[in-house]
Amino acid sequence: MISVGIIGASGYTGAELARILCNHPEVRITAATSRQHAGQPLSEVFPSLRGRVDIICENLSIAELCEKADFFFTAVPHKTAMDLVPQLLAAGKKVVDLSADFRLRDVSIYEEWYQPHSSSQLLAEAVYGLPELYRHDISSCRLVANPGCYPTSIILGLAPLLKAGAIEAQTIIADSKSGTSGAGRGAQVGSLFCEVHDGFRPYKVGRAHRHTPEIEQELSVLAGANVHISFTPHLLPLSRGILSTIYASLVPGFDRQKIDALYRNQYQNEPFIRLLQEDTFPATQYVRGSNFCDISFKIDHTTNRIIIMSAIDNIVKGASGQAVQNMNLMHGFTETTGLTSAPLFP
Amino acid sequence: MISVGIIGASGYTGAELARILCNHPEVRITAATSRQHAGQPLSEVFPSLRGRVDIICENLSIAELCEKADFFFTAVPHKTAMDLVPQLLAAGKKVVDLSADFRLRDVSIYEEWYQPHSSSQLLAEAVYGLPELYRHDISSCRLVANPGCYPTSIILGLAPLLKAGAIEAQTIIADSKSGTSGAGRGAQVGSLFCEVHDGFRPYKVGRAHRHTPEIEQELSVLAGANVHISFTPHLLPLSRGILSTIYASLVPGFDRQKIDALYRNQYQNEPFIRLLQEDTFPATQYVRGSNFCDISFKIDHTTNRIIIMSAIDNIVKGASGQAVQNMNLMHGFTETTGLTSAPLFP
Amino acid sequence: MISVGIIGASGYTGAELARILCNHPEVRITAATSRQHAGQPLSEVFPSLRGRVDIICENLSIAELCEKADFFFTAVPHKTAMDLVPQLLAAGKKVVDLSADFRLRDVSIYEEWYQPHSSSQLLAEAVYGLPELYRHDISSCRLVANPGCYPTSIILGLAPLLKAGAIEAQTIIADSKSGTSGAGRGAQVGSLFCEVHDGFRPYKVGRAHRHTPEIEQELSVLAGANVHISFTPHLLPLSRGILSTIYASLVPGFDRQKIDALYRNQYQNEPFIRLLQEDTFPATQYVRGSNFCDISFKIDHTTNRIIIMSAIDNIVKGASGQAVQNMNLMHGFTETTGLTSAPLFP
């Protein structure tokens, strides 16, 4: 049984951590911070948690936090995270950081897309928290950089292909669609019900979204070469869910059977990856509320392209669920603990 | 560990039973029937269940069923249930029936609203499966008539008031709103996305909905007198959720404090009822996917009326969750086993 | 052809006025004010209006406004309106005010529910802009107080009954449900997509909503006596639409046929009221985008209650459409001009 603190509990990913952890048999939530809601029970901020979560939001110093918990999830905006994390580590704590601050290994790329980095000394140490790729490193580290939601869906979809050299990396196009929880709980006109409901739109088109360098970093590692892709995010009129439709040209010699084997070899023992049969395609409604990533692919021989589709719940496998999966690994718990709920459908 | 069969597994309540039971530590699903999908894995009918539920749908005789499981959920339409249940009981099985066939104690009322009853001899034995009212009887019975979704929300909202004589029973008006999963998975134009989405409508207005006699039966027991109410169902553009707004005239002498005490006395130890503070109102999004029933009330002194609001997930507390709660009681498991997930929000 | 100004063009009702007026053959929009968006084309604030509306938002003084237009819609918050309207009238302009500032005839009631009134001298002159009740007065006035959305749906539903004394006025309960556009375009957490979508909730329960005195004022006029009702607003996960389900006890002697005649006598020549046949009920999706108010009723003989249902689009008949209807009357245009579009379904 470990004591866990959620730093930044009043956002959607913070609430989702509380939702998952309140049913985790090895964990007790002993701290939850929120400047805005200090003094309020978290279950008042998120009435869904009434009767399940009794922690009170506090505005705590690092010193106070470190007395209250052994393990921390930092669910705060980038820049805030880079200030907090070093102090938590210095106090001997383990951390899963859900911000972007420790995901990019190259500080110059980070600073190009975000702002100056005050803790770049930790970049080499932080492990990119995609267990399907970095399970071993995660198990023995003290700082996990929890992946972005879009990157999770795209990297998992492409990993077996890039490792095997089955696709031409420079032809990759990822057309991704996300539910609105990804925009966070900030009050802004663009996230109002009436603006989003019954509508659909692209945004940050053409190398404008900050997940681009994160995706390219990991795809480059997998490909063993610098990869640039086209990535277009879109906003779906639903709360939870990301579906990425990914296109690439096939390298000669790879057919359905071989591709199938690549996916199977990589993923057949993965507890949270579900490979779908031919002509069965993922759908966000079938992963809702779960830590699953559903993947399938289709080859179009006329254009010699493969179309890979992957679906996740953006605040579970794309954020808080994956964070708990990482915590499980870091502490030697069974990796699936607290994450076995079946998706909620309909 | 008991073996459980789901008869009628391919509807929404059948799928929901599978979703809940696959995480229940005392239960194994050993049979799932579906005429239409015989031979198909249930997880193919409901891809959300992939990797969690591996049962194959079958078209089984009662004899075959009885060999496969000890406990049964009958999630079939009314009329079908009345034929199956007696045979299951005769074979020594325990049953939670999710249809309407054993809910009404008076066969003539049943036959007025439905059709002739072929198993009316069981009506006296069947226990109305609302644990908050009939926990003791449920624990020792072999047949539970699982309540309807609307009745669950309305009866739980009114029980403390009627038992205490705090409201004038003949003034009760229940204006209820339900998500579309209540209409089932049958292919009909009225349930199509384009017909329901971005719209709202009443239906079966004016004593036309079959849940009316069920509600009135239980309210009459609580009031100790014949009660007739106005009940209007409406269709909401969402999948899961019922919210009932209930109006009644207060009996002189009852004020906020006394009413509050009535609710607290009745419900404060109930694991699935959450009483909300004054001026906090239930919302379907805060119970989604959970077995909770959220209740609050407000008194309007100008009109001398109390307004009670209750919210449930219609296919959890309003159907499959409550059915599992009943099974837990019938088998002596902890009542909340398998039902402790926090609601999914957002 | 008249020149029209929209004061407060950047909210949903302002945009809806522009949407309707841009197809009105007798009107030119010559001014649109928005402090926040001054200098921006209105079609940039609402890209739906691109190619149809070319007015630029400005931050104009009353003097400047009065030079630009002959007729004004004030689509600003209450309190702001009471300051603007007297100046517009003093300049000889006609005004339809969409705020609450001139709806209540009794200044003390206004001040009880809102705040001190600085223009109470206009209350006696302002005409309540429900053409179905006050057409004659509207035609000859210079200031219309455009009704609230909930009041429009409730008053139109009850008018024929109250005028004929067919229901007991003190038994009226109005359970109303509104789409989210009614909450306006302000950035607030409670209106975010993720908070509203896939959910349903009551709010301001028990004489807490400011539309209560407006509804009661008009019902009292119709009944010829002081009327107090129970009115509960709810928030629907859709953009446009209000459906009110209204309950009342029938006065002896009134049956379906007589009630039917009352509605027919009052409404059969009304261009925007559609009376539905028995057992056909209104639905918000069938009035979406139109100025229609659909009404039907059902009698429940067991409880001796009548249930009246009415549906409108809250920002058309409940706001901007009705405002244009009033403008048409004030200027002697055909009442339906610019308002003949059929509802958008699906």
Next chain:
Amino acid sequence: MISVGIIGASGYTGAELARILCNHPEVRITAATSRQHAGQPLSEVFPSLRGRVDIICENLSIAELCEKADFFFTAVPHKTAMDLVPQLLAAGKKVVDLSADFRLRDVSIYEEWYQPHSSSQLLAEAVYGLPELYRHDISSCRLVANPGCYPTSIILGLAPLLKAGAIEAQTIIADSKSGTSGAGRGAQVGSLFCEVHDGFRPYKVGRAHRHTPEIEQELSVLAGANVHISFTPHLLPLSRGILSTIYASLVPGFDRQKIDALYRNQYQNEPFIRLLQEDTFPATQYVRGSNFCDISFKIDHTTNRIIIMSAIDNIVKGASGQAVQNMNLMHGFTETTGLTSAPLFP
């Protein structure tokens, strides 16, 4: 004033034709056929049309139809259309066919994707009804093959680029997302509210959707060479709207300015095409209910790709609105007659 018949009035495109035409000053609807709803007013099938459309659905022979109207819209399934249309033409009528039967010029391609063609003699005569490309031919023809919804969005998005040779045609990938009205009004499980709501999925992936040959035919004409593309349709949880995100490699020498000029030259006088400014992207909610097609593009210099986005309302510009636009051209009415409503937002 012409008399118009809608053959197949009880589907969504039939209802949409009625919605548009009932406000068209030059048209009277004099026939509406529906086998299933014969004898019923169309406004009973679609209550939104009450008070606006008074035609009764009938099951009429061709001879009876031809006596009733001069112009016909055939809004029936493919195969049914190919039987009806020759008879209507033989009777001297003009026809806009909304099915796929006359869209493909090459009968062998039609028969590969659909079934044998019984009226292939008309394929040479039928004009593909995209006014932005074929206005002149449409104006003088008697049979228009109204384009598919996906093809409309994709072809309009690509036309200026292909005509100018600005993109490498073999690199085109069209990732398209459609609202559910595109699936029609047939009662099928996959179109139920609970299956579609709060979810998102691809379907018919990898050259499996029948719009593929239609798109490729028109793109090939524009490119002056055989073009094969990747086209992936997805199902959005909304009623109306298609957004296509289209990717292609730029031919050297074309930059933002030149591309901008291509679009402007082709479309600046088009009444229904709105070109958006840089970094403003289309959204389905801004074209809802209108005949607009919104287009913008973005160049990604790192990958040397252009991303083109286009949005339409799939049952207006993607079906019935375009059909009326074609009718206007065929009869010499002003092209925009009846189609000037601004989009409905929110």
